[in-house]
Amino acid sequence: MEIIAPVHPGWPLVGNTLAVARDPLGMFMKLQRQYDRVVRINIGGRNQYMVFRPEDVKYVLQENHRNYGRSPAFRVLKRFLGEGLLTSDGDFWRHQRRLAQPAFHRQKITVLASTMVEESAAWVAQLRQGDLSGPVNMSQALMDVTMRIVCKTLFSTDAGQRLDGLSHSLETLNVLANKTLLSPIKWPTNWPTPNNVRYNNARRQVDALIYGFIANRKRTGTRHDDLLDMLLYAEDEDTGQRMPDAQLRDECVTLFTAGHETTAVSMAWTMYLLASHPAILKRLQTEVATVLGTGASESLPPVEAFRTLPYTMQVVQESMRLYPPAWAMSRMALADDHIGPFRIPKGDTVVVSPYLLHHDPTNWPDPDRFDPDRFAPGADAGRPAYAYLPFGGGPRLCIGNQFALMEMQILLALLVQSFDIQLIDGKPIRPQPLITLRPNRHIWLRLTARL
Known part of the structure; x- marks a missing residue:
């Protein structure tokens, strides 16, 4: 069954742009705590779908990667990286x-x-x-x-x-x-x-x-x-x-x-x-x-x-x-798609944040603690591959x-x-x-x- 992704409330005209510009990490972590899987926000007049689960990130970056091209944000980088x-x-x-x-x-x-x-x-x-x-x-x-x-x-x-x-x-x-x-x-x-x-x-x-x-x-x-x-x-x-x-x-x-x-x-x-x-x-x-x-x-x-x-x-x-x-990355849907049950319209952007994935207590207990033994041999058993990017x-x-x-x-x-x-x-x-x-x-x- 198709479900419309929940929309995080924002201001008229500017949507969530000011909140993200003021404190991107704080805003993203708030969204991660508030929404389980996918949430739609509006930045700069564009719909952006934030995804939080490793399996959904894997779907966008690997399993269906041909449907997700570089987002409009990369045009800014193209100006000097070509x-x-x-x-x-x-x-x-x-x-x-x-x-x-x-x-x-x-x-x-x-x-x-x-x-x-x-x-x-x-x-x-x-x-x-x-x-x-x-x-x-x-x-x-x-x-x-x-x-x-x-x-x-x-x-x-x-x-x-x-x-x-x-x-x-x-x-x-x-x-x-x-x-x-x-x-x-x-x-x-x-x-x-x-x-x-x-x-x-x-x-x-x-x-x-x-x-x-x-x-x-x-x-x-x-x-x-x-x-x-x-x-x-x-x-x-x-x-x-x-x-x-x-x-x-x-x-x-x-x-x-x-x-x-x-x-x-x-x-x-x-x-x-x-x-x-x-x-x-x-x-x-x-x-x-x-x-x-x-x-x-x-x-x-x-x-x-x-x-x-x-x-x-x-x-x-x-x-x-x-x-x-690379604390965040974005991809634009080249055709209509679904992430789980949530519809992703063609032309809208999906946002993936390695920072959020890396601080998700589901896969990283006590996530703010510095502990290199998380990467000791065998410590990744049961950890989703796309929990670390x-x-x-x-x-x-x-x-x-x-x-x-x-x-x-x-x-x-x-x-x-x-x-x-x-x-x-x-x-x-x-x-x-x-x-x-x-x-x-x-x-x-x-x-x-x-x-």
Whole structure:
């Protein structure tokens, strides 16, 4: 029997837009407590169906994924990401995914992981040699090291002034895109509003740098063990065609953004959680010391050593449960459908929130508690697969998920091998749901070098 989804009351004209803009996480969690399965809200004049159960999320993202394309919200991201893997759709996305997939094969990740170890170890050594008498801005420090890593793994170049400019420009685009996403008024992009002027200037700077990298690599013909090389020489198995420059640009910008900001934010949350839970930090340091030794070391650990740190990975996984960087995602119904008994009309949007799934006490007892043993072997017995979605799910599972997990595991292991960490104060840090789930202020920690 078909049932009309319950509608959450809102204001005339604006619906639930103001409540969501004011406190997205609070509003979504209120809806999760109030409605069992599906609820319809109105944001920006569009009907949005929030789903809360893992089996319904699995239906949208996997079982009937062909009926759920990118929602209108992705148009905002497309303005600077273009037709990259995150924002493209349909047959074009499937073609791009096939082209890019070999770059993220396990063997390729192992090659790139060696670079991650080198850059992470050099960064940790610089931290040890610096002034540790005062607090360290871990949010900024982790932005710096993930910048180093993405520059080397994507472009085989060091992070310099030009690439700092790229990082700043992408940050500007990210902030302005978030403003546009939440604004009830969408000004045409060619109108010279202050935000549009800043946006277009940042976009031009990004394009100039990325196209410059592509042109230089094509001109010299030199080969590198990096992601740009893998994308540049990826060929369609049927036609033998390679990506045009515009597509290379879009994929590079997408990878740079995901590999830099998203990883840094996830690592900052992880360090905050460890500093808040000394017993878990001690257990983590014991595992790392058993495999990698303690304190500074002149020789770099082999990549394989990091794969033998199960508790380290559990810490990363639990941190991403509590603070998933992609805290919400949306899909537009391409045809009329049903989620369970509830009708989903063509053209309306379905909203999935990993943050809500990860904090649902049905599948995560005491969901706000930091407990890496939730990911110990066998602990997931009986837990629905789609109760945990830090990288999305279905065919659109993030292509770089193993890359990101490897990077975080390496960074985390080398950090806790070298330092004890403490909070500076007891003031809570709260999640700020922008395009990614950021801390509402920088995370400052006290680092003490371990002998």
